[in-house]
Amino acid sequence: MKQNKKQIKPAPPRGMRDHLPAQLRPRLQVVDKMVRIFELYGFQPLETPAMERLEILTGKYGDEGDKLIYKVLKRGDDLKRTLEEVLLLNQGSETGPVGLTDQISNAVSDLGLRYDLTVSLARVVAQYANELPKPFKRYQIASVWRADRPQRGRFREFIQCDVDIVGTDSIVADAEIILLVIDIFQELDFPGFEVLVNHRRLLKALSKACGNTSDQFTNFCTALDKLDKIGRDGVAKDMKERGLETTKLDELWELADQRCYIETKDELNRLFQNIRAFLGGDDESLVQLEELFKLLENLGIPDSIVRFDQALARGLDYYTGPVFEVVGSDPSIGSLCGGGRYDELVGMFSKQSIPAVGTSFGLERIVEVLNDKGLLEAENASVDVEIIDLLNNELGAAFCGRVMKILKHNGISCELGYDRGKKTGKQIKNADKNGIPYVVIIGEDEINQKHVEIDDIIVTAKRLSDGEQKRLGIIEFVNWVKEQ
């Protein structure tokens, strides 16, 4: 029997993780802090399904992004019919099924796991536009899935914490989101973070001014985004390979290499003037950024946290206005939070176009950094008190039952030891190993001292951290535990 049974590996799917209590507790603490701040800003919770219809998901994240969507196989007759159609298609094909892979995978699936929370929000807004408050401020904390190859800080299933404001094009909303982001990272005591800000349409203008056509815009962004990593020469080489215009790059570097914090106003003004000169005129995006920065400063953002970064691009296709990203001191883990304005996305699901701005926190990455820096406290998740019943009979159980009732009534968690009957030392040892701070020992001596009044129940209690042991009344014991 046992020999024939092939061992099934208990590992979770690649890039997906189990979260054991010890790791989950600190994560939940982080989530609690976030939710509290979301609510303080007036955001409301929303939940949506883990799956969306495939047509909702595709075409929003760029070509690379679309490839990473988890597709869900059709079911039942629908699948059967589709497979038969595919087989028919293949019979006429000389190249065989190989060349048809993409077509097949699209034909046999009609649902997909959500890739982010923003697209689902846009769908919800399009569906319930009349019922939702305007503007609609919502937060959502939920898993998303990407069929990426996992590496440090990168998973196939991870939790995003999204906050978005839908239904206003006011720059105040952009500023509010950025302020909230700063509040969160400060609340978490996150060390050395910065908010990088840019504008999608400014990038478009820069690309155009360099001599690129509009369909080369994505390539331009992708290449420019790598400036930090591979430097000017690397980007220039990359742009050449992508068939982009490179003649005006030297001029562009003069602009793109400057990193201006928004409180250093003179520098920033000078840079903006230089950009205007490069563009050969003003651009709406620059005016918006100036307004945004001024507003942020007036609202009281802390020094040296928000900085203008012309090389920041952001990969998702749906962004249309100001974009931003939070980076920590360790760049290898990627961005910790990213967002921006996406005024066209809701319009993809509805006749009316509804402007929106929002952000997404990468919970796993934030927790990982906080963990590495030792900023998350491992919480003791076990009970406060282990009851050790030495008698292991009716009398003992009845007495333990009374003790536990009083303890729980006073807000002290406890459990009856599962090893009753085993050696006392063994039971104490197990309690200690499980991180339980106190044990109460119930034997003949304690029961014989029992009086009628509850207050007079006597227990033998031991604090495991220092071994201090007392024989005392139950209420005294409650107070002893609560002192800690």
Add this chain to the structure above:
RNA sequence: GUGAGUGUAGCUCAGUCGGUAGAGCACCAGGUUGUGGCCCUGGUGGCCGUGGGUUCGAGUCCCAUCACUCACCCCA
């Protein structure tokens, strides 16, 4: 999707020139049947990732495959 590295006990890893497996930690039992942490003794536990090949003989050499890790790509 591309490239590199690593797979031996629950965990961290040894394993020489090819001769059918070892340590530490953890776990279980005992060292006075009502007192833990230290110490001592003993014990459980491995198809050496999987499948083929070379060989009298493979954890070790070769091939394939899978998994994990890192980097690219992209992102949270």
